[in-house]
């Protein structure tokens with residue numbers, strides 16, 4: 001490992017340890033590899049993010065339908081394409097520069 005990578009790693013570990021000391025609760029993170037339309041991802045989901053710039057209409061419609069199972073007040077962030085649903089209110093839509101180009105970031109909140 002290079003010296004700079006080692007320093008970065010030490011800084012990261014220190015930040016993580018400090019964060020864990022301050023935090024009174026732990027967060028469980030699970031990674032699931034599969035089709036988003038076939039996994040029950042919405043069950044305990046308070047904040048969802050879809051890097052959806054290249055998603056087609058069928059996929060966006062499927063995600064939107066499943067997202068309607070999320071809790072009231074939860075958040076869903078999408079790129080380029082919004083969730084078209086009366087269950088979701090767009091709180092903010094703003095263009096940001098990504099490493100690969102500009103994309104509109106939609107922040108939705110579940111209202112119904």
Ligand SMILES: C[S@@+](CC[C@H](N)C(=O)[O-])C[C@H]1O[C@@H](n2cnc3c(N)ncnc32)[C@H](O)[C@@H]1O
Pocket residue numbers: 034035036037051052053054059
């Ligand atoms: C723009 S890339 C995002 C890459 C990376 N996950 C990120 O957020 O930086 C969109 C990703 O959506 C994934 N994807 C497309 N259809 C999907 C589906 N039905 N279920 C799960 N993932 C899907 C693609 O495989 C691709 O990795």
